[in-house]
Amino acid sequence: MELKQYNLFFLYQETVALTKRLFIQLKRRPSTLLAGILQPIIWLFLFGALFSKAPEGFLPGVDSYGNFLGAGLIVFTAFSGALNSGLPLMFDREFGFLNRLLVAPLASRLSIVLSSFFYITILSFVQSIVIMIVSFVLGYGWPDFYGLGIVFTTLILLVLFVTSISLCLAFVLPGHIELIALIFVINLPLLFASTALAPISFMPNWLGWLASLNPLTFAIEPIRIAYTQTMNLDVVALHAPYGDLTCKSCISILFSLTVFSLIIIRPLLNRKLN
Amino acid sequence: MNYIQITDLSKSYSDIQALKDLSMKINAGTLFGILGPNGAGKSTLIKILATLVEPDGGEVFVNNINLIKNPRKIRELIGYVAQDIALDKILTGRELLDFQSDLYHMNKKEKYERIKLLINQLEMNDWIDRKCGTYSGGMKRRIDLAAGLLHLPKVLILDEPTVGLDIESRNIIWHLLKDLKNDGMTIILSSHYLDEIDKLADSLVIIDDGKVIAQGTPAQLKNKLGGDRITLKVREFSTHEESKKISEILSSINGISQIIINKAQGYSINFVVDKEKDLLTKLKVELAFSKFEIFSLAQSQPSLDDVYLQATGKTLLDAEISMTGKRDLKKESKQSMR
Numbered sequence: 001m002e003l004k005q006y007n008l009f010f011l012y013q014e015t016v017a018l019t020k021r022l023f024i025q026l027k028r029r030p031s032t033l034l035a036g037i038l039q040p041i042i043w044l045f046l047f048g049a050l051f052s053k054a055p056e057g058f059l060p061g062v063d064s065y066g067n068f069l070g071a072g073l074i075v076f077t078a079f080s081g082a083l084n085s086g087l088p089l090m091f092d093r094e095f096g097f098l099n100r101l102l103v104a105p106l107a108s109r110l111s112i113v114l115s116s117f118f119y120i121t122i123l124s125f126v127q128s129i130v131i132m133i134v135s136f137v138l139g140y141g142w143p144d145f146y147g148l149g150i151v152f153t154t155l156i157l158l159v160l161f162v163t164s165i166s167l168c169l170a171f172v173l174p175g176h177i178e179l180i181a182l183i184f185v186i187n188l189p190l191l192f193a194s195t196a197l198a199p200i201s202f203m204p205n206w207l208g209w210l211a212s213l214n215p216l217t218f219a220i221e222p223i224r225i226a227y228t229q230t231m232n233l234d235v236v237a238l239h240a241p242y243g244d245l246t247c248k249s250c251i252s253i254l255f256s257l258t259v260f261s262l263i264i265i266r267p268l269l270n271r272k273l274n
Numbered sequence: 275m276n277y278i279q280i281t282d283l284s285k286s287y288s289d290i291q292a293l294k295d296l297s298m299k300i301n302a303g304t305l306f307g308i309l310g311p312n313g314a315g316k317s318t319l320i321k322i323l324a325t326l327v328e329p330d331g332g333e334v335f336v337n338n339i340n341l342i343k344n345p346r347k348i349r350e351l352i353g354y355v356a357q358d359i360a361l362d363k364i365l366t367g368r369e370l371l372d373f374q375s376d377l378y379h380m381n382k383k384e385k386y387e388r389i390k391l392l393i394n395q396l397e398m399n400d401w402i403d404r405k406c407g408t409y410s411g412g413m414k415r416r417i418d419l420a421a422g423l424l425h426l427p428k429v430l431i432l433d434e435p436t437v438g439l440d441i442e443s444r445n446i447i448w449h450l451l452k453d454l455k456n457d458g459m460t461i462i463l464s465s466h467y468l469d470e471i472d473k474l475a476d477s478l479v480i481i482d483d484g485k486v487i488a489q490g491t492p493a494q495l496k497n498k499l500g501g502d503r504i505t506l507k508v509r510e511f512s513t514h515e516e517s518k519k520i521s522e523i524l525s526s527i528n529g530i531s532q533i534i535i536n537k538a539q540g541y542s543i544n545f546v547v548d549k550e551k552d553l554l555t556k557l558k559v560e561l562a563f564s565k566f567e568i569f570s571l572a573q574s575q576p577s578l579d580d581v582y583l584q585a586t587g588k589t590l591l592d593a594e595i596s597m598t599g600k601r602d603l604k605k606e607s608k609q610s611m612r
Binding site: 028107 | 324325326346347349350352354356358360361362364365369373374376377378379405421
């Protein structure tokens with residue numbers, strides 16, 4: 001990606017211009033932002049209500065189901081936003097706008113990828129913060145200062161991981177129909193095969209295994225700890241079939257997955273963008 | 275001075291060979307036309323020059339810089355106006371130009387002045403602050419052209435820029451291209467409009483089936499054909515045998531040359547008559563002697579279409595028609611998509 005050649009100021013100028021374009025699009029067509037906020041809020045209300053009469057102690061370590069669900073929906077919001085991040089790029093490919101970028105003497109074409117990362121990270125944060133505020137208003141709690149740091153760190157890692165995969169798919173798949181279809185197929189099954197809606201102890205053995213290998217779970221559990229108790233990275237966050245994992249372990253796995261995904265998409269991006 | 279030098283350029287898309295060892299030279303400060311029917315390889319050549327497509331073989335040098343080895347340096351030199359206009363429908367024209375100028379690393383003052391100048395030059399004041407999604411075809415083409423010119427490129431590459439445009443927009447673009455050329459810019463214009471290339475180009479190549487079939491100035495190419503062009507029909511739809519017989523009669527007349535049987539136009543016969551001689555009377559006598567009557571006879575000054583006809587045996591329009599339905603534009607678009 002011409003790393004040796006690029007001038008940092010030019011890279012900054014390009015990245016800002018590309019990110020600004022995405023935000024102008026968002027401002028003039030805010031439906032994506034609103035849908036991304038409304039969907040989890042509806043889930044929060046409906047699922048919260050569905051289990052509102054569950055007996056006390058139904059879920060270990062939490063006061064109510066809403067209290068349990070909050071972490072899952074925050075992660076789901078960030079995950080969905082990041083999974084859709086390849087769509088603008090796919091449309092640029094299909095409608096030829098990407099060629100406008102590729103004939104420009106960009107200091108580095110890394111700016112095309114960086115702008116998508118910045119945009120989707122900020123967008124996911126805004127959506128997630130709204131969900132957190134709604135959860136708080138509904139009485140489902142608010143993490144302490146240290147916990148907030150863990151929430152945002154976890155979300156950044158998850159967004160980087162999923163965005164890199166989505167951008168990769170945007171270059172590999174032939175068109176937006178295929179990308180949307182794949183997003184459709186991935187999105188909800190990954191949510192249900194995680195600990196977003198129910199703990200592993202509620203699941204059959206095979207689903208418990210799936211959930212405890214699901215990257216969403218590694219993001220959900222540290223956030224759930226941040227919501228339900230004083231944040232401590234060494235506390236056991238996940239009772240997986242293969243053993244207990246602390247918050248620190250969950251975040252480390254998520255970090256490794258993110259680094260791995262960034263490494264494996266680089267050759268593809270190099271090939272497609274150079 | 276050769277500013278752009280293309281040598282043995284080749285490019286294939288799976289089973290289709292789009293360019294076959296194509297070579298040409300383009301002088302600095304000239305308007306160079308690339309003429310050919312759809313599917314001839316014009317867009318592939320243009321995309322290679324714009325660094326969007328990598329050739330399979332051959333070399334391209336722009337101002338002595340190797341395009342394949344130093345694409346980024348080439349991008350600083352060129353402005354590209356694509357055949358399919360890709361605008362962001364959500365941005366206004368001004369926002370698009372501002373965005374584009376950032377991609378070319380222009381500073382604030384420079385970009386403000388360039389945008390203002392281009393808005394005036396291309397008469398875009400009335401609608402520049404409307405969203406691009408509301409623009410007509412002509413407006414879109416003008417904003418696209420402005421985007422290609424923002425950074426004052428040394429070479430402007432235009433791929434069929436006036437296709438489907440209204441007369442006003444076409445005139446504005448032609449006028450601007452002439453001004454740019456007078457200012458010293460090298461312009462490469464691909465088109466399948468003969469009059470456009472004839473009027474604007476200092477020199478041109480005619481491409482057919484991925485190969486250069488003629489190269490020179492419009493006047494040189496037309497003069498090579500000699501005298502006036504005649505299209506003769508002895509019936510509305512002749513047979514090949516009949517036309518062949520007439521062709522033999524014509525070839526026996528001194529002063530008639532370059533005889534071509536045009537299959538696509540009902541086996542009509544095209545030929546060139548020597549300007550200095552009155553050959554038509556003699557022609558009528560010879561045909562009558564062989565019991566042929568003239569159904570129609572048209573005489574015209576040689577055009578670039580005649581140059582194409584001379585080289586390929588078909589007119590440009592016939593070539594366009596013969597390509598209709600043969601090209602899978604969706605597949606081609608997918609193949610060229612990054």
